[in-house]
Amino acid sequence: MKALFFDGNKAEYREDLPVPVREPHQSLIRVLLANVCSTDREILKGYRPGFKGVMGHEFVGEVIESGDASLVGRLVVGELNEGCGACLYCRTGREKHCLDRKVIGMSKDGCFAEYMTLATHLLHVVPDGLTPEKAVFAEPLAAALEITEQVKIDPSANAAVIGDGRLGFMCAQALALTGVDLTVIGHHADKLKMFEPYAKTRLAGEYTVASPYGEGRGYRELTADECFEYVVEASGAPGGFDLAMNIVRKMGTIILKSTYAGKKELDMSLIPVNEITVVGSRCGPFEPALRLLAEGKVSFPDVELYDLKDWRKAFGSKAFKAGFDFR
Ligand SMILES: [Zn+2]
Ligand SMILES: [Zn+2]
Numbered sequence: 001m002k003a004l005f006f007d008g009n010k011a012e013y014r015e016d017l018p019v020p021v022r023e024p025h026q027s028l029i030r031v032l033l034a035n036v037c038s039t040d041r042e043i044l045k046g047y048r049p050g051f052k053g054v055m056g057h058e059f060v061g062e063v064i065e066s067g068d069a070s071l072v073g074r075l076v077v078g079e080l081n082e083g084c085g086a087c088l089y090c091r092t093g094r095e096k097h098c099l100d101r102k103v104i105g106m107s108k109d110g111c112f113a114e115y116m117t118l119a120t121h122l123l124h125v126v127p128d129g130l131t132p133e134k135a136v137f138a139e140p141l142a143a144a145l146e147i148t149e150q151v152k153i154d155p156s157a158n159a160a161v162i163g164d165g166r167l168g169f170m171c172a173q174a175l176a177l178t179g180v181d182l183t184v185i186g187h188h189a190d191k192l193k194m195f196e197p198y199a200k201t202r203l204a205g206e207y208t209v210a211s212p213y214g215e216g217r218g219y220r221e222l223t224a225d226e227c228f229e230y231v232v233e234a235s236g237a238p239g240g241f242d243l244a245m246n247i248v249r250k251m252g253t254i255i256l257k258s259t260y261a262g263k264k265e266l267d268m269s270l271i272p273v274n275e276i277t278v279v280g281s282r283c284g285p286f287e288p289a290l291r292l293l294a295e296g297k298v299s300f301p302d303v304e305l306y307d308l309k310d311w312r313k314a315f316g317s318k319a320f321k322a323g324f325d326f327r
Contacts, residue, residue: 003054003113026117027066034059034111035323056112057105058139060132075126077138082119124286127294138289144170146284155179160228163235164191171234173298209242253277
């Protein structure tokens with residue numbers, strides 16, 4: 001079969017990989033569409049040393065074989081993290097944190113291939129009427145919905161999303177549904193336009209960031225009215241956290257969605273002194289994501305689709321989302 005294979009150093013397009021054989025607890029899936037995520041680009045830069053296998057984790061496909069006969073022929077999307085099923089994390093609803101988990105496209109063969117296998121309990125049936133083109137957004141939207149799963153958003157308060165890219169867009173859609181007074185802060189006036197139907201927008205440059213906190217050039221401590229009860233950091237850049245610390249209200253909450261790998265200097269005293277809650281947030285619930293997509297309550301720009309052999313173009317695409325069409 002055709003697949004995009006990561007050999008530990010680089011990606012290569014291959015046509016000689018065998019169709020995977022499912023284990024009893026898994027289903028065999030024919031991939032229809034698969035989207036490129038920034039995590040896939042990070043893998044090419046060395047984010048997952050030691051991984052060798054098929055890349056990709058955002059997909060929609062058709063179940064070909066499964067221990068659950070009711071799934072055969074159904075359109076599905078799937079979660080990334082397959083735990084051991086036995087440890088405390090797996091037994092207490094934290095499978096994505098299992099120490100022995102296998103993650104598709106990161107430590108186990110993923111979805112940039114004509115066929116893939118995945119544990120059957122991680123599959124979610126795509127509701128009738130939801131097209132593959134839309135269903136493929138279930139995984140990143142679910143990750144954004146994790147915010148409202150973790151933090152009780154008071155809709156009478158205000159919230160800011162830092163970041164005007166794909167992650168910011170997903171997070172802003174999830175927050176807009178709560179009715180909260182929403183502002184999106186980004187560096188690009190052109191990208192911010194996309195948010196205007198449901199959020200106020202501000203340029204990041206309008207804010208000064210203290211470094212170290214409270215003493216930066218031109219820095220001014222913002223008033224309570226200028227600050228936000230909830231700040232979602234989705235910029236993918238280390239500076240996003242500094243800005244978040246600057247614009248969050250006393251006793252407010254910062255939700256970290258960016259997963260940039262790196263260390264940063266931080267005045268830790270500000271968190272206890274200002275009683276800031278910092279919440280780390282990763283993968284989220286698929287069922288509400290599929291429901292929102294099916295009901296048209298969230299929408300995304302069309303995916304720019306490529307043939308798998310043109311993977312370099314897809315990875316280099318500046319489109320909102322690029323992906324592969326296997327149909
Ligand atoms: Zn992703
Ligand atoms: Zn486990």
